[in-house]
Amino acid sequence: MKLAVVVLALAMTGCATVADLEHTPPTLSVISGKSPQGYAECLTNKLAGSRKPPLVEPHHDGLRMIISQNLSKDPAAVVVIETRTNNGSSIKLYEHLSNVPIRPKDIQNAATACISG
Structure with missing residues (x-):
């Protein structure tokens, strides 16, 4: 029964766009000693086993990575x-x-692991 409630809740959430996600509070907000390119490379490598390669694009004074869902x-x-x-x-x-x-x-574990050198 609990599983059915979880599945129903996930089905009702719908699709989110990049703009929708950027208008929510961040799950993680930190400062790293790495350059944007170095951090993006680390994150891509950490997610290689569980996700498709993210879309990396220029954004203001750095980069924006869009990580797709598994399915x-x-x-x-x-x-x-x-x-x-x-x-x-x-x-x-x-x-x-x-x-x-x-x-x-x-995603959160990989993002946290890539913070430090």
Whole structure:
């Protein structure tokens, strides 16, 4: 019965766009000593075993990574990596279903693992 409720809740959430995700509170907001390119490369490598390669595009003073869901092309997460004036990057992770405690944590775990050198 609990599984049916979870499946129903996930089905009702619908699709999220990149703009929708960027207008929600970030799941993770940190500063890293890595450049935007270095952080993006680390995150791509960490997610290689569980996700398709993310779409990486220029965004303001850095990069934006769009990570797709496992079963569709809809975005599961957006990572905005911006260059800081004194070296390093500011990183914000926006996840689809960020308020669902049983969501896959592979994206958040990889984003956290790539923060430090």
